[in-house]
Amino acid sequence: MSELPRLLVVMALPAESAGVLEEARIPVLYCGVGKVNAAIVLTRELRRYAHAAQPMPLVLNFGSAGSRVHDTGALVGCHEFVQRDMDVTGLGFPLGVTPYDETPARLIFEPLFAHLPPALCGSGDSFATNACAVECDVVDMEAYALAKTCRLERALFACAKYVTDGADHAAADHWRDNVHKAAEAFLELYRGAELASAESPQ
DSSP states (O other), rough: OOOOSSSSESOOOOTTTHHHHHHOOEEEOOOOOOOOHHHHHHHHHHHHHHHOOOOOOOEEEEEEEEESOOOOOOOEEEEEEEEETOOGGGOOOOOOOTOOOOOOEEEOOSOEEEEEEEEEEEOOOSSOEEEEEESSSSSSHHHHHHHHHHHHHHHOOOOOOEEEEEESSSHHHHHHHTTTHHHHHHHHHHHHHHHHHHOOOO
């Protein structure tokens, strides 16, 4: 079996790559929209590494996000993740906390894209058009699930998000207009991570 890549790019939708990564011959794992799809697709892929007895990859999540903190057009680095739609307050649990789960409600990883402005990412199974009740700087629909999968599978994880909209009443139109605009920036981030990975001990 051929060696699996040390860097695994995961994106929700082909629109976020706009063909740029594929043109550079970089394989992309498209996980689909939402936390369930993200967790299932990445888990299956990481199982391939385990079955091949190969080291877990550095998982790179590139994608779009809304924000009421960062301007539209900003590229941010995320290394902290929460679930913005986990709500079991009816049983006395704080917002964002999964009951009886040993995994922390806030997942924290070592920053890889330290030159980017940091942003706490809140993931949820809704396209955000209103203010978020759980503290976060940007909102998406997959990153927390990808981060938790990596934590459980003991894979490194890094994430960069391009702010396409203000998570407000105009979010849908702005997302459609802007979703493709960060593809070249994602390619540059990948190449930087690839260089750093090549220089690190095997």
